[in-house]
Amino acid sequence: MEILVCVKRVPDTAENEISVAADGSDIRREELVYSVNEWDNYAVEEAIQIVERVGGNVTVVSMGDAEAEEIVRREMAMGAAQGLLLTDPAFDGSDGLGVATVLAAAARKGQYDLILTGAQADDGGGQVGGMMAALLDWPYASLVNRIDVSDGQSLRVGREIEGGNQEISDIEMPCVLSIQTGINEPRYVGIRGIRKVASVEIPVMDAEALGLQAGTVGKTAAKVRRVDYFVPQAGAGAEMLEGSTEEIAGKLVDLLRARGGIR
Amino acid sequence: MDSKVFVYVGHNDGKADDSASELAAAARTFFPDSSPTALVAGSGVDGVCQEAAAWFGEVWKFDQEALAYPNAELLRPLLVKILPAGSVLLLAHDTFGLDLGPGLSVKLGAAYVPDVVGGEGVEETNLKVVRQEFAGQVSAHVHCDVSGGAVITVRPGALRGSSPSEAAGQIVDRSADAVGLTARRRFVELVAAEAGDVDITREEVLVSVGRGIGEKENLALVEELSQAMGAALSCSRPIVDAKWLDRPRQVGTSGKTVKPKVYLALGISGSFQHLGGIKGNPFLLAINKNPKAPIFQAANVGVVADLLELLPVLTERIKASR
Numbered sequence: 131m132e133i134l135v136c137v138k139r140v141p142d143t144a145e146n147e148i149s150v151a152a153d154g155s156d157i158r159r160e161e162l163v164y165s166v167n168e169w170d171n172y173a174v175e176e177a178i179q180i181v182e183r184v185g186g187n188v189t190v191v192s193m194g195d196a197e198a199e200e201i202v203r204r205e206m207a208m209g210a211a212q213g214l215l216l217t218d219p220a221f222d223g224s225d226g227l228g229v230a231t232v233l234a235a236a237a238r239k240g241q242y243d244l245i246l247t248g249a250q251a252d253d254g255g256g257q258v259g260g261m262m263a264a265l266l267d268w269p270y271a272s273l274v275n276r277i278d279v280s281d282g283q284s285l286r287v288g289r290e291i292e293g294g295n296q297e298i299s300d301i302e303m304p305c306v307l308s309i310q311t312g313i314n315e316p317r318y319v320g321i322r323g324i325r326k327v328a329s330v331e332i333p334v335m336d337a338e339a340l341g342l343q344a345g346t347v348g349k350t351a352a353k354v355r356r357v358d359y360f361v362p363q364a365g366a367g368a369e370m371l372e373g374s375t376e377e378i379a380g381k382l383v384d385l386l387r388a389r390g391g392i393r
Numbered sequence: 394m395d396s397k398v399f400v401y402v403g404h405n406d407g408k409a410d411d412s413a414s415e416l417a418a419a420a421r422t423f424f425p426d427s428s429p430t431a432l433v434a435g436s437g438v439d440g441v442c443q444e445a446a447a448w449f450g451e452v453w454k455f456d457q458e459a460l461a462y463p464n465a466e467l468l469r470p471l472l473v474k475i476l477p478a479g480s481v482l483l484l485a486h487d488t489f490g491l492d493l494g495p496g497l498s499v500k501l502g503a504a505y506v507p508d509v510v511g512g513e514g515v516e517e518t519n520l521k522v523v524r525q526e527f528a529g530q531v532s533a534h535v536h537c538d539v540s541g542g543a544v545i546t547v548r549p550g551a552l553r554g555s556s557p558s559e560a561a562g563q564i565v566d567r568s569a570d571a572v573g574l575t576a577r578r579r580f581v582e583l584v585a586a587e588a589g590d591v592d593i594t595r596e597e598v599l600v601s602v603g604r605g606i607g608e609k610e611n612l613a614l615v616e617e618l619s620q621a622m623g624a625a626l627s628c629s630r631p632i633v634d635a636k637w638l639d640r641p642r643q644v645g646t647s648g649k650t651v652k653p654k655v656y657l658a659l660g661i662s663g664s665f666q667h668l669g670g671i672k673g674n675p676f677l678l679a680i681n682k683n684p685k686a687p688i689f690q691a692a693n694v695g696v697v698a699d700l701l702e703l704l705p706v707l708t709e710r711i712k713a714s715r
C-alpha cells in the first residue's frame with residue numbers, strides 16, 4: 131500500500147507558555163520549543179505499522195520552510211522510506227483551504243492508496259484532511275482510532291465519537307483518514323535512527339512543480355484571515371495560593387476539608 | 394448580507410442536541426438580519442423537528458431510513474444538493490461537525506471557519522469571530538469573507554443558548570430530496586465504551602491527573618494522595634493515550650462526563666474537551682506548573698507548583714490531619 135502522511139511543525143504547547151507579541155500580530159516565537167504536531171506522530175506510526183503488515187511505502191510530506199525539513203526527517207527516522215517538502219513563498223498566509231490545496235496537489239503527483247493526517251493541530255482547526263479528501267474527491271473519515279486492512283479495496287475503520295464510543299465503518303480506497311491520538315504507541319526515535327536518514331535526500335517542490343496557479347493558494351486566496359492574537363479578559367479566574375510548599379499544602383488541606391474533599 | 398443562514402441540528406435518541414439552542418443564538422448574534430432555518434436529517438425525526446421549531450422560524454425535515462445513522466459522507470452530498478448558492482451553514486464543532494464540515498465547505502465553494510467561540514458577527518460580507526489556539530492559551534480575532542457562503546462550526550458550550558420563541562416554527566418536509574444518496578463509507582456498528590473497575594461518573598471526590606505528572610513512575614504520588622483523601626482517581630486524555638491508566642478513568646468529551654463535588658486537577662492544562670466532561674459546577678482546585686494554563690480560568694483555587702515537590706507534602710499533611 132502506498133501511504134502519504136501529512137505532518138506539521140508546531141510550537142509544543144506541552145513545553146511552552148504561549149504569549150502574545152506586543153503588537154498582537156503573532157505569538158512570541160523567540161524562545162519557543164518546536165516539535166512535530168503530536169497527532170501526526172500517531173499518523174506516521176499507523177502508516178508504518180500498516181506497511182509492515184501488508185507491504186508498500188510510506189511518504190512523509192510537510193508544507194513549510196527549511197525548518198520543516200528537520201521534522202520530515204525525524205518522522206522518516208520512525209521508518210518511512212520517503213520524504214517530501216513543499217516550500218514556496220507563495221504558500222505564506224494560506225488558510226486551511228490553501229494548505230489543503232498544496233497538499234492535495236502533492237498527492238496528485240503520486241499514486242497513493244491512503245492519505246493520513248493528524249486529527250488536529252494546536253494552531254489549527256482539524257480541517258486539512260477533510261478538505262484534501264473533498265479536493266481529491268476521495269471518501270474521508272475523521273478522528274480514526276482503529277484501522278483494519280481487509281481486502282485491499284477498502285478499510286474497516288473506527289472513529290472516536292462522544293463519550294468514548296466508537297463508530298465502525300467500511301471505507302473505500304483511496305481515502306483520507308485523520309488520526310486520533312491513542313490509536314497506537316508511536317515508536318521512540320533515537321539518535322541512531324535520525325543518523326540513518328540524515329543523508330537521505332528530501333525532494334522539495336514549489337508551486338510551479340506542483341502545477342499550482344498563482345492566486346489559488348497563499349494570502350491572496352485566503353478567505354479566512356487571522357487579524358491578531360490576544361489574551362481574553364480573564365473572568366474571575368482562580369484564587370491563587372502562594373507561599374512555601376508547606377504553607378500551600380496547609381491551605382489546600384483546609385480547603386479540601388471544608389468542601390468535603392477529604393473523607 | 395443577503396445569503397440564507399442554516400443551522401444543522403444534530404440529535405441523539407430522538408432528542409435534539411444541547412448545541413441546537415446555542416447554534417440558534419450564534420446564528421442570531423453573527424447574522425442579526427437573517428431568519429435562520431434549521432435542518433433536521435434522520436429516520437423518524439418528527440419529535441426533533443418539533444423541538445427545533447421552538448428556536449427556528451422554519452425547519453426542513455429530511456426523514457429517510459437511509460439516514461438513520463448520521464454518516465457525514467452521506468449527508469454531505471445531500472447538503473450540497475439542497476443548500477442554495479452562497480448559503481451560510483452553522484453546525485456544532487463536535488465529532489460529526491469535524492467529519493462533515495471541512496469537505497462540505499470545499500464542495501460548496503464556501504469559506505470554512507472551525508471551532509468558533511464568540512465574535513461580533515457579520516459586517517457586509519466580513520464575518521468577525523473569535524477562535525482559540527495553542528490549547529486555549531491564546532485567542533485570535535479571525536475575519537472571514539462570507540460573500541461566497543460559509544460553513545462555520547461553533548464550539549459546544551461556548552455560547553449561551555437562546556430561549557425558545559413563543560410561536561412554533563413551520564416544519565417543511567423535504568424528505569423527497571433525500572433519496573438516492575450514495576457514499577463510499579458505510580456505517581457498520583457502534584461499539585460502546587468499555588466499563589471499568591471504577592465508575593468515576595458516580596464519585597463525589599476526584600483526583601485527576603494529566604500530562605504534567607511527567608513520568609509513569611510519578612503516578613504513585615497521585616495514587617497515594619487520592620488514597621489519603623479517600624477519593625477516586627481519574628485523568629485527562631494524554632494519560633490514557635500513553636496507556637498509564639485505563640480509558641474508563643478518562644474525563645472529557647471523548648471520555649466520561651463526571652459531576653463530583655470536589656475536583657482536584659493535577660498537571661491538567663484544561664482543554665475545552667477536558668472541561669466539557671466536568672459538570673455540576675464542582676469545587677475545582679488546580680495545580681499546574683504553567684501559570685498560563687487555561688485550567689486556572691475554570692478553577693476556584695489554583696496553585697502554580699511542581700507536583701513532584703508539592704504532592705508528597707500534601708499527602709503527609711492529610712494523613713497527619715486524620
